[in-house]
Amino acid sequence: MNAVKQCVPCIRPIPAMILNALQNTHQSPPFLPQRASVLATNLIKSYFEKGSVNEAHQLFDEMPERDVVAWTAMIAGYTACNYDSLSWMMFYEMLREGVKPNAFTVSSVLKACKGMQCYSCGAAVHGLAIKHGLVGYIYVDNALMDVYATCCATMDEACMVFRDANLKSDVSWTTLMAGYTHRGDGHSGLRVFRQMLSEEAKPSTFSFSIAIKACSSTGLTAHGEQLQAAIIKYGLESSLPVMNSIVDMYCWCQNLSEARQCFNEMHLKDLITWNTLISGYKRVDSNECLTIFSSMESQGFTPNYFTFTSVIAACADLALLNCGQQIHAGIVLRGLDRNMALANSLIDMYAKCGSISDSRKIFAAMPSKDLVSWTSMMIGYGAHGYGKEAVELFHEMVRSGVRLDRVVFMAVLSACSHAGLVSEGLRYFSSMVTGYNIIPDQDIYRCVVDLLGRAGKVEAAYEIIKNMPVDPDDSVWGALLGSCKAHKLPNLGKLAAEFILDARPDMVRTYLMLSNLYASEGEWEDFAKMRNLMKGLGGKKEPGCSWIELKNDICSFVVGDNAGPQMESVYEILNSIIRHMKEAGYVPDGDFDQEDVIGVEGVF
């Protein structure tokens, strides 16, 4: 039957590119359609491997006969190149042309559903797989589990597929573990891993990587150390992804010395190894993060998008404008400036480094913007005192149809607060709850209390606190305390300060504010008590530190430090500024002792 089918002449001619390929394989004419189809499918696959999506599609269009294998190569190819929607469209077109999908097709298109985060697409493919008798094929079952684990609100559907699967492999177990772990439930991820071992399924390097990731998310380093021992037992130290996961785990557990040791002991490192350490240090020590970045470049590794997001955030954290500009140049040089997430990081960096005009330029030049782009720009405007611009941007954002989230509302509330736009802010707060179904958390309440309190409506702010459905945390009380201090309301301020000190007895600033409130009321006994408590904490307090970039150096200034080569000129200028301020009518804030304002630590 097959032989007869092969001899049926082509209705459409064999494309020239396939004929050339057939001649290169030293085949003699006449060329059979099936052989041409096999060759074309091979060519399609190699085009996708090179990322030549257009060539692959052109060849597919020219194929005289397109069987299920060719269609599947297109579906899988598009997904591999991150064109999940095109992959889905191919699948739809294939069904419309009456071609019956096989297990390869279904598992490929399910990967596209996962990429699109589309539960309904996945469920529709599941239905088709049942209809065509493809459920029970291990690749199909695993792909179904993966799509459900990624797109559903709970793991119930994925667990059901796992439970009903005829055959289970290490891939099935790992998919289930990853499902739990990627949604932040590392405990369940580890539970599945233990079950996997108890059922004598052999864990692969993939299983170990995800188990280590699960440890990172639970913060259970003891389990991580056991896993590290098991990795040595199984001889998997040569696996880069496994070792990279271990470095990442130590970074997340804030054990940077272990992370560094593991990193140093790795004979082979790739870009991910470096990026893992750089991102780990960015979370706790931005200076060291930049030093590691410099070592990475000097060892010949080319930074990518992951590297740049970390180092740009480190520059933002340290407010290093020159350094940030140099790294920005590196991003442009590598053609990564069109990347949306990197542009978002740059908006944030320039705003934090004091150059809001550069943030605005990057924002304006972005061909498309996401939620983070709008939010970063709004936060930048708010921090620079451009409340009205931030509010205008918020309206523009709503008009553009971007879906709003909690952080955007924090940004707009904070901007309203700094611009004194109280009624607008309250309207946004109300629409957030009623129009967008966002439940306010402590951060949002802090913004609302600050909005009212800053505008002098301190009693109204206190009413908001009293009516909160959950107990206010120290940040909410802190916003109220700040307002009480600014608007001279000692009694309410004392109440707020007491709540803060209950939760955070180590907050030196709160003792300072409270002692000044007592002083303003002439309650000298309580004033003395607070000052004594402050002295008791004094040794534990980290000194406040400021710094400034001067040419190629960074000068840092630490509170109470009088040493340093430029001390005299610094104090001379400082005193001159204070003199001008006093002449302009400034009354010094009693919360700060003047002799503690500045000191020079030196240059590093």
Added chain:
DNA sequence: GTAGGGTTAG
């Protein structure tokens, strides 16, 4: 000739 799960960011 077509299909799988892992590590780096926000």
